Amino acid sequence: MKELIIISGKGGTGKTSLVAAFAALAENKVLCDADVDAADLHLIMNPEVRERHDFVSGRTALVDPERCTACGTCREMCRFDAIDEDFRVNPIDCEGCGVCVHFCPEKAIDFPLNTCGEWYLSDTRFGPMVHAQLHIAEENSGKLVSLVRKEARQLAEKKGLTLLLTDGPPGVGCPVIAAIGGASAVLIVTEPTVSGRHDMQRVVQLADHFKVRPMLCINKADLNPAASDEIAAYARDRGMAFLGTVPFDPVFTHAMVNGQTVVEYAPEAAATRAVAAIWEALKAMM
């Protein structure tokens, strides 16, 4: 089984629109949305949810005012300034370390598990999909990323499918690290802007750090053809597979507004043909 993760470093380069288009082109796959913080793939896939599960991870301290003697030990020991003068824990600041729980001399602090999101097993017109939504202002997004990847893999094994097609998160921090570890292929979607290039280089360094060799493609390439050429040269210099470019095209936005992939909305558009060519190159690489 192959697992292809699509990431970008910078947000808004068109990662999810490309994943959606690949979903329309690929066969025998499970779709997986690992951008659990601001998941968008479902807006195009319109999944019919078959199973809904709570994502339970981590704990939050809760002071019982009945038992609390206001001795101040918890406030002294908390390194996250999560307990106020009235000995109330601010759940947004609580790291879930349990130091206050352990050291409270009155055992007045409870430590319940957090439900910090939901994850779903769904059906779409392009096959099964595993996706999730982290609750607002929650932590543990890396763990939820690992969970949806694991569930997608199990689903593929059960159904005898051979590809996991995964929409990854932006950035280079915890969710991205959780998304690329152990993947069989990573595709970076960048754009020919100073920020697209800068963020792509940081995510390439991250892939190097985790011994993953990413492939690269450029979206909106004609917005700055010279910058696009420089990015392609950068990929070649580093021995990365460069899979091609996609022109800037409003059909991506129009397709999204229609809840469709570009493959469905504008099969003959130059941008759609460019995406299909990148998909063929990807298949050959995998």
Place this chain on the structure above:
Amino acid sequence: MIISIASGKGGTGKTTVATNLAVALGNDVQLLDCDVEEPNAHLFLHPILTATDTVTTPVPVVDEDKCTFCGQCGEICAFKAIVVVGETVLPFHELCHSCGGCMAVCPVEAITETGRELGVIESGHSHGVDFVHGRLRIGEAMSPPLIKAVRARTRPDGLTIIDAPPGTSCPVIAAMKGTDFVLLVTEPTPFGLHDLKLAVGAVRALGLPCGLVVNRADIGDDAVANYARQEGVPILMEIPFDRRIAEAYSRGELVVTALPEWKPKFVKLFEAIAAIVRHTGAKSE
């Protein structure tokens, strides 16, 4: 006054708004780029950097001569970042959340702390803007402590503009919390709307006033404008899709430099924010 600029969805134009707002207002503005995973503001401000400081977070070091291998450090650690196996203690520094629990619980004071590098904070000046950003070390998973370290550079008075990371989880909360106003930047597409709703939820969880900039305002549909009206989120600026803006951006140029007619619009944007903050009462002053 502290204005944070956030979005939910990435790539909607947060950095464009943050940098152009800072430069349009001229002197005595501080800009903190808190998108430490992918900081971009410097690519448009081209600051002269005058200082670089490494930021670390405390992680445990065990003196095995003192250690009795009692295992209490491993029991208290909620993050499986320290494990006792027989006569060995294994700290996993990359998993450590720096709570200090293992050190506090150790009965024989065998644990002290060293630093794990989170990244660097670089600071300097550009266009009259006092510039600070954080750069997360590649391979480091935890950005909130570095974001908090960048926030600690906030000047006691004057205007501070914070460029926040995308999303709605802990890094964004670290960047927005305790600011006087959150300026949300979105685009009028289904993705933009979906992520805007999450971002508004996060802003409301923190109890902060907010307003909206709609970027590429003419590319999608009316759903963002309708949502903003229903929710009472004021639209403070609309930026149409303009290939000249997109191309200037691609080269690392500010909109207010490439298309100077935008400068007064950003000044007006600030005046609208300042009026709302005066009305609600600035928290940070």
